[in-house]
Amino acid sequence: MEERERLGCGMKFPPQIDRTTGRFVLADENESIRDSVYLILMTQKGERPARPEFGSRILTYPFTDTNPTTLHVLERQVKETILTQEPRISEVDVEAKFEAQEACMYIHVRYTVARTGKDDRLTIPVETA
Numbered sequence: 001m002e003e004r005e006r007l008g009c010g011m012k013f014p015p016q017i018d019r020t021t022g023r024f025v026l027a028d029e030n031e032s033i034r035d036s037v038y039l040i041l042m043t044q045k046g047e048r049p050a051r052p053e054f055g056s057r058i059l060t061y062p063f064t065d066t067n068p069t070t071l072h073v074l075e076r077q078v079k080e081t082i083l084t085q086e087p088r089i090s091e092v093d094v095e096a097k098f099e100a101q102e103a104c105m106y107i108h109v110r111y112t113v114a115r116t117g118k119d120d121r122l123t124i125p126v127e128t129a
Contacts, residue, residue, distance in 0.1 A: 033088050033113060034122050040085050041124055056081045062105060062128035066098040078107060090114035103128050
């Protein structure tokens with residue numbers, strides 16, 4: 001793989017080993033960013049002692065009242081968290097929805113990859129029961 005092809009690549013999450021080469025599997029730039037956003041949002045702030053500001057607080061929201069105001073605050077926090085912690089993203093749009101029948105909150109994240117201008121999306125389910 002040429003050096004230029006590796007730019008923006010990262011280790012696939014969760015880590016995987018290629019059985020034929022014995023090396024870590026790499027993710028292309030879009031996969032790497034998507035994995036990074038997921039990791040940022042699903043890591044509780046303070047969970048990593050060496051990086052106490054890394055992560056988010058979205059896992060505390062299932063234990064709060066899921067009214068429209070709370071969902072709006074969650075959307076704003078997710079957007080700020082992603083823009084602060086993932087420099088490869090230039091624009092973020094977040095929509096949080098609570099599905100009472102499923103007892104699940106869905107966080108829909110749409111973002112733009114800064115280097116290419118390509119849009120991508122990710123949906124994260126967060127169980128509330």
